[in-house]
Amino acid sequence: MLFHYYRCRRRLHLDSHADPTLKDPPSDYFTKLREDSAQHRQATLAQFQPLSRPTYPKYNWIAGANATQQLMAVGTETIYGGILITQGPGDTWYRSEPDLLVKCAGRSWLGDWYYVPYDVKLGKKPKPEYQLVAAFNAYVLAEVQGVWPETAWLFLKEKQYAVSLERYVPKLQAALDDCLDPTNGILSNSQAPEVFISRSRCDMCPWLSHCYQVAKDQNHLSLLPGVTQKRYPTLVERGLATVEALATAEPSELAAAMDVELPVTEKMISQAQANWTGSAIARLQTSRFPLTPTDIPTTDIEIYFDIEAAPDKDLIYLHGVLVIDHLAQEETFHALTAESPDQEETVWFEFLALVERYPNAPIYHFCPYEAQTVSRLSDLYGNGGTNIEGLLNRFIDIHKRIVDAVALPVESYALKHLARWMGFEWRDADANGAQSICWYDDWLRTGDRTYLNTILRYNEDDCKATYRVKDWLVKFAQPFWDAENHAENP
Numbered sequence: 001m002l003f004h005y006y007r008c009r010r011r012l013h014l015d016s017h018a019d020p021t022l023k024d025p026p027s028d029y030f031t032k033l034r035e036d037s038a039q040h041r042q043a044t045l046a047q048f049q050p051l052s053r054p055t056y057p058k059y060n061w062i063a064g065a066n067a068t069q070q071l072m073a074v075g076t077e078t079i080y081g082g083i084l085i086t087q088g089p090g091d092t093w094y095r096s097e098p099d100l101l102v103k104c105a106g107r108s109w110l111g112d113w114y115y116v117p118y119d120v121k122l123g124k125k126p127k128p129e130y131q132l133v134a135a136f137n138a139y140v141l142a143e144v145q146g147v148w149p150e151t152a153w154l155f156l157k158e159k160q161y162a163v164s165l166e167r168y169v170p171k172l173q174a175a176l177d178d179c180l181d182p183t184n185g186i187l188s189n190s191q192a193p194e195v196f197i198s199r200s201r202c203d204m205c206p207w208l209s210h211c212y213q214v215a216k217d218q219n220h221l222s223l224l225p226g227v228t229q230k231r232y233p234t235l236v237e238r239g240l241a242t243v244e245a246l247a248t249a250e251p252s253e254l255a256a257a258m259d260v261e262l263p264v265t266e267k268m269i270s271q272a273q274a275n276w277t278g279s280a281i282a283r284l285q286t287s288r289f290p291l292t293p294t295d296i297p298t299t300d301i302e303i304y305f306d307i308e309a310a311p312d313k314d315l316i317y318l319h320g321v322l323v324i325d326h327l328a329q330e331e332t333f334h335a336l337t338a339e340s341p342d343q344e345e346t347v348w349f350e351f352l353a354l355v356e357r358y359p360n361a362p363i364y365h366f367c368p369y370e371a372q373t374v375s376r377l378s379d380l381y382g383n384g385g386t387n388i389e390g391l392l393n394r395f396i397d398i399h400k401r402i403v404d405a406v407a408l409p410v411e412s413y414a415l416k417h418l419a420r421w422m423g424f425e426w427r428d429a430d431a432n433g434a435q436s437i438c439w440y441d442d443w444l445r446t447g448d449r450t451y452l453n454t455i456l457r458y459n460e461d462d463c464k465a466t467y468r469v470k471d472w473l474v475k476f477a478q479p480f481w482d483a484e485n486h487a488e489n490p
Contacts, residue, residue: 002136005175005186006129007201012179013192014207023206029434030204032441036312037122041099048100049079061085061095068101069144070236075113077103081193086143092180095142099155109146116149124155132175135168196222196229200413219243223411224275226268234258246272252308267407269416274407280476281407289480291405296396296474300327301361304463304470305395307370308436308455315341316373317440318455319351322463323358333463335456340444345381347452352386363394366466371395398470406476419465422472426465431458 026034031376033474045051054067055465064083071079079101088094098117108114117137121130134152142148179186186193195214202208214220219240221227238257240246246269254265267283274281280288301323334354336347355363365371371392378382378388403413410417416426436455443451 001179002133002172002175003129005179006132008196009178009186010193010195010204010211011205011207013186016187017190017192018207018210022210024209026206027204027434028438032438033122033204040122040157041120045080045100048078048080048102051078051100052076053080056081056083065095067325070488072101072110072115072145075103075111079115079457081118084137084140084144086140086282088176089180090182094136094140094143096137098137098141098152101141104149107147109225114147114149115141116151116153118153118155121156124157126156126163130154131163131168132172135165135172136161138163138165139169139172153271183241198222198229200412223244223410224268226264226271226412226476231260231268243272243276247276270407274409278409280409282476282480283405283407288484289402289405289477291473291477293477296398296401296470296477297362298326298474299360299362301325301358302467302470303361303363304356304466305363305365305370306459306462306466307373307431308440308459309373310341310437310440312437313341316344316348316377317341318459319347320456320459320463320469321354322460323361324467331464333387333460335459337452337456339452348377348381349384352384352391355391356386361394362396363391364396364398364466364470366397366398366399366462368397370485372395398466398473402469402473405473413483415462415465415469419468422468424465424468426461427457428454428461431461 001012001015004015023422030273054064054071054073055415056063056067061083062085068079068082068084071082082098082101084096084098086094099120100118101115102118104111104116105112106114117134119134119137120125123130129136131154134154138149138152139398148165154161154163177185180188182188184375194217195211197212197215197220202211205211215223219242221232221235221243222229224243224246227235234257235241235246238249238254240249240254247270249265249269251262251265251269254269255262256267258487270281270283278374284290304322304324307316308320309316315338317338319334321334323332323334325328325332336354338344338347355361374392374395375388399413399415400420402408408418408421410421416432431454436458439451439455442448443455
């Protein structure tokens with residue numbers, strides 16, 4: 001409950017009150033993460049053998065808590081899957097399920113020992129929601145054993161982390177009050193908290209489709225790029241809670257109210273104007289288009305580059321390279337693929353050899369990841385005689401170019417949103433980066449080339465979509481360049 005609360009107060013209410021048939025089914029990627037998390041948990045628990053686990057009838061939490069306390073009372077060294085229960089305010093009862101309870105020397109109601117809670121998480125970083133749950137485990141444990149542990153531990157993917165209870169227990173109390181207050185608490189209220197679509201937080205939530213439809217019906221401001229959860233309350237306070245209202249706001253006044261730089265509000269307002277009018281709006285700087293032809297060059301040969309990775313394996317398994325030859329009017333796609341993880345180095349040097357065949361071609365990509373990965377692979381495997389600095393100087397991030405230059409009537413500046421607005425469609429409508437990770441796992445497990453070919457088709461479409469975005473941006477910019485050239489050379 002607390003994990004979901006920290007990420008989204010609305011989800012807590014929906015989980016408790018809404019029709020569960022409105023949920024999205026779990027995606028393949030979500031299922032994969034759950035399986036990876038279970039494997040990580042088992043590998044971590046292996047370090048604590050032998051483990052003692054309380055036995056009790058399934059879902060009989062009282063019996064589970066009694067069985068856990070019996071193990072604690074006799075000084076069991078390590079308890080796995082324990083249940084801790086204590087009474088909260090009124091008729092509320094708190095239930096905690098730490099992955100491990102580890103015995104330590106020290107006084108408690110139990111005797112000359114007490115327990116410390118451990119949680120196993122697949123993430124690499126100690127996310128605040130992890131720490132909030134860990135603090136809750138420590139709180140309930142303190143009620144059960146009569147003494148607070150000094151800390152609560154997180155076993156992350158690459159390290160252990162000690163949670164500061166001094167910092168997180170006050171946050172925990174505020175969260176519990178927000179959830180359980182009998183008058184205004186989330187769980188006691190008949191109305192769900194206001195919808196707010198945040199792609200980074202909502203992407204794998206089972207309520208996303210439901211909430212997205214609510215937001216669409218309301219034309220909610222959270223669907224506007226640049227409107228964050230931090231900025232939204234100020235917009236509401238100033239009466240700018242609709243796209244139309246924000247589109248007519250005064251940039252300098254809004255910048256002062258939000259305590260941000262003027263370009264931030266100028267960008268936000270131009271975005272609202274684009275969405276309100278349904279048209280592309282140039283982000284002019286001193287009446288000039290912010291890009292020049294050299295910023296997005298059109299040359300005889302151009303390269304469009306997209307990488308596919310398996311983060312769980314720390315693996316780059318595909319370098320997709322689309323070569324556009326304008327003179328020959330030819331498009332050639334090269335799928336440099338590590339069909340097994342041990343081929344990563346081989347395809348890296350294949351990539352270097354391919355791009356060196358076109359030394360004057362700009363290399364377009366979408367977002368910084370491709371350039372960062374080329375730098376990292378060079379450090380890892382060497383450059384094969386290629387001047388990596390010179391190679392990276394040819395890289396052009398078309399995402400940055402378009403975000404700097406144009407406001408488009410879209411909900412996101414992700415590649416799929418942009419390219420689809422520009423008329424491009426992927427051959428596999430549901431393909432995405434997360435799904436491709438699952439397909440690569442399926443390929444390694446089964447050897448069925450259908451999975452691999454689907455990835456290659458998706459990657460090729462990503463390269464072609466990047467080309468579409470670049471081509472659109474050049475055509476959009478051309479009238480501005482022509483006008484500027486005419487003004488300078490009448």
